[in-house]
Amino acid sequence: MDCTTIYNDLKKLLSGEVLANVPLSEYGTWRIGGSADILVSPTTIEDICHVQRYIHERELPSVVIGDGSNILFDDTGFRGVAIHIGRALSHLHIEKDGHVTAQAGIWIPRFVSTVIRSGWQGCEHAIGVPGTLGGLVVMNGGTNRKGIGEQLTEATYVTVSGAIERLNQQECCFAYRHSIFQQKEKAIVVEASFQYEPGNVKTLRTQMVKTLVERNRKFPRKMPNCGSVFLSDPALYETVGPPGKAIEEAGLKGMTCGGAMISPLHANFIINTGGATSRDILTLITQIRAAVYERTGHRMNCEVRHLLPNGTILPAHESAEKERLANCA
Ligand SMILES: Cc1cc2nc3c(=O)[nH]c(=O)nc-3n(C[C@H](O)[C@H](O)[C@H](O)COP(=O)(O)OP(=O)(O)OC[C@H]3O[C@@H](n4cnc5c(N)ncnc54)[C@H](O)[C@@H]3O)c2cc1C
Structure with a gap:
């Protein structure tokens, strides 16, 4: 992929911003991740059609990102064109x-x-x-x-x-x-x-304020995180409760791997205490799944998604499992 040509072509083609070698950590709430080769921020739907056509014709790897509040960017970044849908498209x-x-x-x-x-x-x-x-x-x-x-x-x-x-x-x-x-x-x-x-x-306003107060009380707010890491599962819910409770009962609250920590406030959140890597997060995910499985017989799946360097997006537990198997081989 010739990044200079792509960058110059997209600059000419789009009205929105086109950037090269962009740290994805600035585009995700976990503040983790290497660089994307190219990142475009379309300002019109027409821009989006143009960029999709351009990418499709050249078979380039691409990914769509919003506020990055449910996505783990990889330490090695992303070799392709990231399409950032942001506030310019807020009508x-x-x-x-x-x-x-x-x-x-x-x-x-x-x-x-x-x-x-x-x-x-x-x-x-x-x-x-x-x-x-x-x-x-x-x-x-x-x-x-x-x-x-x-x-x-x-x-x-x-x-x-x-x-x-x-x-x-x-x-x-x-x-x-x-x-x-x-x-x-x-x-x-x-x-x-x-x-x-x-x-x-x-x-409705009263209800809204109540919800926000409740969330501020329950969820970690100061350290970068990606919200709930694991999905609630009805079978687990019935026997144990939500994922946070299952993780807490497995004694994992506060456990760390590198700069990543299972939040002491809410165990279904993994926080970046400083310098956490995507490997740290995936390792914690593997350890949490194994410990909860051992205790409850339920395999929890991730809500959070992991962007691989080639543009594939997987639920983070699938990525973590692939990595674990690769390390065992
Ligand atoms: C503190 C915190 C609290 C949270 N609480 C909740 C909660 O209560 N409930 C809840 O459901 N979620 C929650 N989340 C998770 C997250 O905010 C939601 O999933 C949110 O909808 C993701 O939006 P995003 O723009 O950040 O998407 P991203 O994280 O950027 O992307 C998520 C996925 O959607 C794809 N995508 C994004 N935009 C587009 C698009 N326009 N077209 C096609 N694909 C797209 C991406 O490729 C990726 O696969 C929380 C997150 C945080 C950090």
Whole structure:
């Protein structure tokens, strides 16, 4: 891959920023990761179509990133073009009947608080999620076992070859922290529409503040982290409880590997205490899974995803397992 040519071509092609040799640690909430060869920040949907077409025609490795609040960047970085969907794509439109359309780069707390202030309810559960709407749709994120997909009516995305297509709610195949976009890895969600119900602004605001206070109390806020590392699993939940409880009961709270530590406040969070590497995080993930399996017979899977240097994105436990097996060989 001739980075200079690609950089110059993309500079000419796009209205948004194009950067070379970019530290991914600055684009993820864990503050971990080596450099991406090229990073582009499109400012229009047209830009996204252009960059997808360019990448597709040359068969270049690529990855889409939002706020990097659910992604572990590798210590060795990424050899390809990272497409950063950020605040330049934040347009939000609310119609009189509660039909809401927003671009993928909008910050979730801004999306939720604007919808609530306009008197609509249905997305308030997501108030404290610190990512982009695009990332939230891809992950079907939310809280209290709710997902943003529940009220979604349509998701617009740019295909790997640069065409604009739309999927309705059913076609998005939403399930717990899952959407079809996790299989369509190179597709880029650019916009989503929702149908919300009328709500009482005062009640919704009170609820929103309560949620935020509760989250601030429960979750580590000062040290870089990536939110919940492991997914809740109904079978584990029934016998032991949520992943945090299972990890705590295995006696792992506060355990460290290099600069990474299982949060003493909430065991389903791994914090970067300074200088943590992606290897440190993956090692802790392997150790946690093994210890919880030994105690409970349940194998926990990761919500957090790991970006490999070649552009493949895997749930972090799959990456950790591959690495463990490679080290054993
Ligand atoms: C402190 C903290 C608390 C959190 N709490 C919650 C919570 O309560 N509930 C919850 O569900 N999550 C939570 N998260 C996780 C995270 O915020 C969500 O998963 C969020 O929706 C991810 O959005 P993002 O923009 O950061 O996506 P990223 O982390 O950048 O990307 C996540 C995945 O989505 C893909 N992706 C991102 N944007 C797009 C796009 N536009 N098109 C196609 N693919 C895309 C990426 O390739 C990657 O595979 C928390 C994270 C932190 C750090």
